[in-house]
Each structure stands twice: as C-alpha cells, then as structure tokens.
Amino acid sequence: MAPVNLAIVLLVLGNLLASLSDVAVKVLDGGVSPFQYIFLRQLVSLALLFPFWIRQPPTLRNLSNPKITVLRAHILLIGSCCMVVSITYLTLATANAVFYTAPLLMIPLSILLLNERPSAKKVLQTVIGFIGVLIILRPSQFHWAAIFALGTATTLALYNLLVRKIPNDQSVITTLFWTTCLSLPVAGGLAWFYWQPLSHNEVLWIALSAGFIISYNGLATMAYKKAPATQISLAEYSGLIFVVLFGVIWFDEVPDALTAAGIALIILPLMPKTWLKNLRGRR
Known part of the structure; x- marks a missing residue:
C-alpha cells in the first residue's frame, strides 16, 4: 500500500477511536472537572504505554527532541480541556464539526511551519469542507462552547503538525510516552485544585x-510521519460520520436537514476518485 493511502487508513481508524472517546466524555456529562479528567486520562495512558516503552x-x-515534546504535551492539555467543555455543552455532531476545522487550519499552518505547498485541488476541497462546517454550526445559533471547540481544533492541528519536527527514528511509543x-x-497540579470524589463508573x-x-x-502520529499533512489531513473528517452515528444511537441527537447538508459537503471531498466515477456512471 502506498504511504499516502496507508496514512489515510490509519487516520480513519484513529478517528473512529477518538469518536468513541468523545462518547465517553459525553456520558460523564460534566460530572468530572476537565482538569481532573485530563490528569486521570493521562495517568491511565501512561500506564498503558509503559509496558510497550x-x-x-x-x-x-x-x-530526541525535548523542546518540541514539551510543547506538544502542553498543547495536548489545553486542547483536551477545551474538548471536555465543548462536548459537555454541545451535541456530538456540532462539537466535532468545529473540531474538524483542524484539517482546515493545518493547511495554512503547514505552509508556515513546514514549508509545504498544497495543490489548488486540496485548497478547493478544504474550502468546500469549511462551508460544510459553517452550515452545521450555523452562526445564527452560536453557542459559547463553540469557542472551546475551536480551541480544540487549533491545538489538534498544531499537535499533529509538530510531530514532523520529531526525528523519524524515534518510535511512536516513545513519542507518546514522553508526551504523556x-x-x-x-x-x-491543576487537578489537585479541582479534585472531587469519583464513582466507579466515572x-x-x-x-x-x-x-x-x-x-x-x-495512529495519527504514524500517519503524519508517513505523508505530508496537506495530502492526508482531509481524512480527519471521517470521524464526523462516526460521531453523528453515535449521537443518533446513544444520545438521540438526530441531525436536521441543514446539518446533513453540511456533513455532505464535508464528506464528498473525501470520497475516493473511483467512488465518484461510479456515482457519475450510475447517474
């Protein structure tokens, strides 16, 4: 499999798992403070990574690169806190629609930080996806928690792009272990100030x-090491399909017609060329 195609597969699978993580946060429903949640999540993550490391x-x-790793670690903290707040107060589809502006932000950021040059086609696909996000978000119905969702998107874009500054010979496990x-x-320290008792379910x-x-x-670390961000970042949108389905199944968050139209604008640019040719042939 070509490196770009493999990177896309890795990102799609990663976004499925990230969507399930969002479901877990939604179930908590604000019962745990964001700082406490982040600390415990990082602690569990470290325990899971240690045997492999x-x-x-x-x-x-x-x-290999302590400065970049420290920066990525704290970018992750900021983004995670914003994520907890936004998912708690917004529907899964709406929150993730804003999260998925991350690939859009990665286009200009990759130009500034990595000197990459996206093709005109990638820019057009990104613009179409961004229009879809705006339709879903609907500025006329703007909720303050969307600001936190945008913070998550910005930090996610930076987190993924900065991995390109880490040497390729450093393993994914080592990168994740030290970042965590x-x-x-x-x-x-932040969790200590906001600590509260937790139930077993929480x-x-x-x-x-x-x-x-x-x-x-x-999976995202492996993907962005295998291919330039401008070639694969649109695959991040696949998670939007998953969260919409999970929202309908578990939280009765049925998207309306405008939301469905926005999702279609986001998904269509991601469809493989062969799929689009087949659709045109049938028509």
Whole structure:
C-alpha cells in the first residue's frame, strides 16, 4: 500500500477511536472537572504505554527532541480541556464539526511551519469542507462552547503538525510516552485544585476514554510521519460520520436537514476518485 493511502487508513481508524472517546466524555456529562479528567486520562495512558516503552532497547527509549515534546504535551492539555467543555455543552455532531476545522487550519499552518505547498485541488476541497462546517454550526445559533471547540481544533492541528519536527527514528511509543509523561506535572497540579470524589463508573469511562484517545494519538502520529499533512489531513473528517452515528444511537441527537447538508459537503471531498466515477456512471 502506498504511504499516502496507508496514512489515510490509519487516520480513519484513529478517528473512529477518538469518536468513541468523545462518547465517553459525553456520558460523564460534566460530572468530572476537565482538569481532573485530563490528569486521570493521562495517568491511565501512561500506564498503558509503559509496558510497550520499557520493552524497547535503551537507545529507542530516549527522547530526541525535548523542546518540541514539551510543547506538544502542553498543547495536548489545553486542547483536551477545551474538548471536555465543548462536548459537555454541545451535541456530538456540532462539537466535532468545529473540531474538524483542524484539517482546515493545518493547511495554512503547514505552509508556515513546514514549508509545504498544497495543490489548488486540496485548497478547493478544504474550502468546500469549511462551508460544510459553517452550515452545521450555523452562526445564527452560536453557542459559547463553540469557542472551546475551536480551541480544540487549533491545538489538534498544531499537535499533529509538530510531530514532523520529531526525528523519524524515534518510535511512536516513545513519542507518546514522553508526551504523556511530560504533561502530568501541570495536569496533576491543576487537578489537585479541582479534585472531587469519583464513582466507579466515572473512573471506568475515563479509563476507556484514555485507551481510545491514546490509540488515536498513536495512529495519527504514524500517519503524519508517513505523508505530508496537506495530502492526508482531509481524512480527519471521517470521524464526523462516526460521531453523528453515535449521537443518533446513544444520545438521540438526530441531525436536521441543514446539518446533513453540511456533513455532505464535508464528506464528498473525501470520497475516493473511483467512488465518484461510479456515482457519475450510475447517474
């Protein structure tokens, strides 16, 4: 499989798992403070990563670019806190519609940070997707939590792009382990101020969310190391399909006609060329 195609597959699978993590946050329904949630999620993630990290040869366990890793760790904290707030107060579809402006933001950011040059076709696809996001969000019905969702999108775009600054010889496990580890001091300090008792169910949902999101981070890290961001970032939109389905199934969040139209504008540019040719042939 070509590197670009493999990267797209990895991103689609990662977004499925990230969508399940969003479901776990939605189930918590604001019962756990964002700082407490983030600290516990990072702690569980570190416990899941440690057995894989320690089995590597000593040379592969070393951190190659500490400055970038520290920066990514704290970008992750900011984005995660914004994510908890936005999912709590918005529907899954609406929150994720704003999250998926991340690929749109990655186009100009990749130009500024990585000197990549997207094709005119990629720019057009991005514009179409952005129109779809605006239709879903509907500025006339703007909710303050959408600002936090936009914060999540911005941090996600930066988090994914900065992985290109990490040497390719550093393993994905090592990258995730140190990113998670370096986020714990600040996350722990903030959680301490907002600590409250937790039920067993809340701990379980946090643990599930941690497992899903660490899997997404790993798959996204592999994907963006295999191909330029401008060639694969639109695959991030696949998660929007998953969250809409999960919202309907588990939370009775049925999208209306405008939301469906916006989703269609987001999804159509992602369809493989062969699918589009088949659709035209049938017509």
